[in-house]
Amino acid sequence: MRRTLTEEASLTTLAHDYDMSFAAVQKHVRVLETADLVERIPRGRERIIRGNPATIRRAQELLARFEHLWRARIDRLDTFLTEDAGDSTTT
Structure with a gap:
């Protein structure tokens, strides 16, 4: 969460940087999206996560x-x- 407030990050990058599976990062991001704490922005094939x-x-x-x-x-x-x-x- 904190990281996405200072810079945008792709789901892949977050999964790699936090030593989590891609699926686990997706689940976390989905919860944060539901709470309107982050937004997912499609950019080509990537999904960019930006804090709100x-x-x-x-x-x-x-x-x-x-x-x-x-x-x-x-x-x-x-x-x-x-x-x-x-x-x-x-x-």
């Missing part, structure tokens, strides 16, 4: 929102536990 940075950006934005939400919840929990621990020691 827009989808990655959208995923990063979504994850950043979730991170903010969970950090806020953890901060509230920490505050609650700290206050609760303080109440326990005074009684």
Whole structure:
């Protein structure tokens, strides 16, 4: 995935470079295509794989929102536990 974001690569090249069978690379690419993370471009007899940075950006934005939400919840929990621990020691 990372490699196809910086440069296009053929299925054959990916299979060779990652010591995977051609069929295994095809399966992985198909899953990534379904998720719109890469696109397969026919170029002659080759199938060129190119990453889709827009989808990655959208995923990063979504994850950043979730991170903010969970950090806020953890901060509230920490505050609650700290206050609760303080109440326990005074009684």
